[in-house]
Amino acid sequence: MRSLWTAMISSLVLWVPALAQSVPEIAFDSTPDFFKLPEATFFGEVSGIAVNSKKHVFVLSRGNTSGPAYGAAAAQLLEFDPAGKYVREIGKNLYAWSFAHAVRVDRYDNIWVADKGSDIVVRFDPRGRVSRVFGRKPEASDESAHPLEHPKPPLPPIDGMFRQVTDMTWDSDDNLYISDGYINARVAKYDKDGNWIGSWGEPGSGPGQFNTLHSIAIDSQNRIYVADRGNIRIQVFDTSGKLLNTIKIDLPPPPGSPVAIGNRPTEASPGGMHPGAPWALCITPGPVQYLYVSDGYPGRIYKLSLDGAVLGWLGGTGKTLKKFGWIHEIACPSENELYVAELLNWRAQKLTLHP
Secondary structure (H helix, E strand, C coil), X not given: CHHHHHHHHHHHHHHHHHHHHCCCECEEEECCCCCECCCCCCCCEEEEEEECCCCCEEEEEECCCECCCCCCEECEXXXXXXXXXXEEEECCCCCCCCXXXXXXXXXXXXXXXXXXXXXXXXXXXXXXXXXXXXXXCCCXXXXXXXXXXXXXXXXXXXXXXXXXXXXXXXXXXXXXXXXXXXXXXXXXXXXXXXXXXXXXXXXXXXXXXXXXXXXXXXXXXXXXXXXXXXXXXEEEECCCCCEXXXXXXXXXXXXXXXXXXXXXXXXXXXXXXXXXXXXXXXXXXXXXXXXXXXXXXXXXXXXXXXXXXXXXXXXXXXXXXXXXXXXXXXXXXXXXXXXXXXXXXXXXXXXXXXX
């Protein structure tokens, strides 16, 4: 009897961790041909996607290119209605357009865009008019104008200026947080009136340091989630920049997972191509909030609780519907409705989850 009881306990001890580590695949559908583009209009690399209170969808694409093959302006913001019907282009010929990175919509239905090429964040009002500008574009008349460099050690950041800005979010008091993302490696903070408050972070891999802040989001408790992509982690802060938590997604890819482009990642590969390295973050409205995260390889979307537990995953790399080619931004207006922007497949998909 004693040996039987011991065997049962041993079996239970082995079974509980296995169950805890089991992460289910989430069934889902992708709506075919959801976005109806007008004649002679095309998506380029789709870098951003957002949804407003009226369920209109804003797609930020590296389309409408102009200029030389190297250094061409590549940014276009298009609006679609809830059925995917084209509504309008916002900001045509805008001075900020250079290299599209992210689009977000705040609770007042203002549309915000981060342009990595011009180092500018622009706020449009719901009518589509520019209502606020952050940062400054390098002067085209400067004889030394050239792409931003990455000197080692990096140049010190300048208040109110960005170097390859990536994303933005807001707290419940309408303070603005900008991920200043590829070179400065910091989070910049402004008050609700657009006044500079300060920043935190620096290049590195230690707590509170960053290696490519690629996306930023905030929950209803004003906890700020930063996709520290190069360090293969999500760092969570309060509004003063105090580190609260570090989240890592440790879910091995299925054997033989296809690679979207480039060589198969190894331990020596740059951090941004490791499984679970966060490319895009989105937090659902609630009442129970969830964190959705995408990676570049194996090209999955992960559903997490806000404390970092992985609740499920979906997708993978590919060209067909329900497969992804480098998801660059996610919009999640509800727990089971996602919109994803893909760089390599030059498209956006509307996803319906069936957990």
